[in-house]
Amino acid sequence: MDFGLKVGDLVWAKMVSFSPWPARIVQPGPSTPKKTGRKECQWVYFFGSKNYAWIENNNIKPYADFKEKFYDCNNTALFKKAISEIEEFISKLAEDPNYELPNFDLPVPTSSSTTTNNTSTTSSKKSKTPSKEKEKEDPDKKFNKLISPKKTKKAAPVKRENSDAGSTRSSARAPKRSRTSPRLEENGIGDLGTEILNRPSILDAPESPTLNLNSISELLNTKDILASKLTFGFIGLGTIGSGIVKNLINSGHKVNLFNRTMKKCEDFKAQAENDVNKAGLVNTYIAPCDVMQNSDITFNCVSDPYNAKENLVGNCGITKVGDSFHGKGYVEMTSIDPQSSKDMCEIIKSKGGRYLEAQVQGSKNEADEGSLVVLTAGDKSLFVDCQSCFKAMGKTAFFLGDVGYATKTNLILQLMKGVALVGMAEGLALADRCGISSKDVLNIFNLTNLACGYLSNKAELIVKKEFKHVEQAIKHMQKDMQLALDLSDQLKQPLLMTSTANEVYKHARRLGYDEHDAACVYMRTRH
Incomplete structure (x- = not known):
């Protein structure tokens, strides 16, 4: 159902394998890539990433009607930026119905007389306008130049005989789809490197331990x-x-x-x-x-x-x-x-x-x-x-x-906890990516024999994103993982899973979560 889709509509646009994204239907430009397939599609602009894509009508929903359903389907910084931009656009559009963003290339209606009077002028301008100037006037073409690979010469037609009819047909081999396809960018999650580099610092400082002698357990x-x-x-x-x-x-x-x-x-x-x-x-x-x-x-x-x-x-x-x-x-x-x-x-x-x-x-x-x-x-x-x-x-x-047996036993137990925590964080990140509620996953998890106090508690922190509530700082967990790896080096005992988990913890620390709870390793698996 296309809900009477038209140019200018604010919508949720969804691509295969990705969550719905705030977007707007826009008018295709002269250099817009031709749509493929027989299904009805719309050329949409994605807020936040400022990218474009052809989206099938059945994957487009009205923004206002589905806002409550899709508002929390993604937790990335870029998605939040997209929500902020579309809400700001709606607010300014309410104040000024003619408000428009420079990103959009929507048609401006003109009267027939004006069109007639300016025909010769426009024609003469077109003949005199350099090609580079045309590119500046067309944001679609400029955008596609940035994300498309360099053009190569078209392959010469290959003729082959038809054994049945005895006639020849000319056919050109279809150009291979470039590996630099902007498919990810089109869905609003592009420019991933910029997103990581520009990820905002953590504003909420970790909670300091409270000192209260009167709180006796x-x-x-x-x-x-x-x-x-x-x-x-x-x-x-x-x-x-x-x-x-x-x-x-x-x-x-x-x-x-x-x-x-x-x-x-x-x-x-x-x-x-x-x-x-x-x-x-x-x-x-x-x-x-x-x-x-x-x-x-x-x-x-x-x-x-x-x-x-x-x-x-x-x-x-x-x-x-x-x-x-x-x-x-x-x-x-x-x-x-x-x-x-x-x-x-x-x-x-x-x-x-x-x-x-x-x-x-x-x-x-x-x-x-x-x-x-x-x-x-x-x-x-x-x-x-x-x-x-x-x-x-x-x-x-x-x-x-x-001396030595207690420290070794402690590192072995910390190793088990660290690897298990990364596995659970990756599972919850996959659930988010699939559009499955992490709360539902946690409720089911707690009913299975997988549940234990440690993992259930960490999963609760992940679901609520309460990483500033520190039970064990991630820097201490990663330190213990590294000590376990050092011990394994001395004994020549391979620890493949521990090595991988340790890299995940190190990456989470590099993102600025050093003093936060170890459950924040989820932020590395999520992004």
Whole structure:
């Protein structure tokens, strides 16, 4: 049904395999490519991409009637630009019925007398007008020159004998369709390189972890925790560290704090001082070495191996305490590689200290609830001394043996999560491209045996596009994937899927999503 289509109508135009796109039916120019096929078609102009194409009538719908249905069928920046342009055009057209954009080549009605009087003048102008000037006056021809390949000489007619009639026929071989065909551009998704380069920066900054000692999880209330009488130091109040420290304080542990942003430490101390049951449990220090000196056991929970080593041996690092740690304990909770962990262990042991690697599986939500899974390896006596802390921060803690086993196990689990997340993101991107509601896909997904808390939660963030709600920053996920690949290089173990997934994460980071949740890898698969 063509709805009485005519030149000037605002419509939704759809090409095969692509979503409907805001467009306008325009008058074909003298250099407009001839339409192919027998079906009725319209020459349309696509908003946003400023491209043209012949579209069959049955793939054209009135813009106003189908606006609500097609408005959210595409999330690309170019599609949003197209919506903005057509809405602006409608607004200006309401103010001035004669308003027209320079992109359109619509016919201007003239009276018969004017046409007659100007016939000779027009004819003389045509004979004197250079060909280059004609091209300037015809936007269609100029556009087709930009997107079409250079013309080649037409092949000479090939004659062949007709065995039945004994006569000859001349036929020319049809020119092969150029690989530089503007088919993608015609559908409003052209100029892809420009779209990526000009993609707007992310305006919404990631949410910072909230520090609220009064928000005690139900799970923590059900735990029977007898707080150790030892004093614990804690370095790093990031996404995971803030939740761990909150549960340590709420379970009655005495904690000494250090963070690069000292305001977070002061906030924790101020909230503790305002609560009679927590007063005196929190102290703050201006350097890692001060925390180590005033604590029996010190936890280090920062972003990456570099910062972990810096807190250990850097300026004012914990090794600056003195020549001996006198049996003090050091627990490395940063997600690091096995070799770095072993190097740290040697440094701590050389000064008479005890070392334990404690890798955590979980995100911000699990840290806040106290439901992390803790994987440890190293000094078993230190593991025993930290039991009350591990009980406050997680639902279980494993001791896996010698230093290196916990870090390896953690990287293996992170590898599985990272590859699975990319697969799910690609599935939801394909659903969007097919015109299938991602919400429907998520509802069905949650009813199958594929569903798990991690993937369901990430899918929810993808559907709502809430990547600023950070549970695990994408830069940390990609860092763990890279550490897993480094480990595989040492063991000569091929990781094909992990290598590919790591490239997807790197590309998403390059698009500016470094500090956003790992679920934003969807934005790379979508575009």
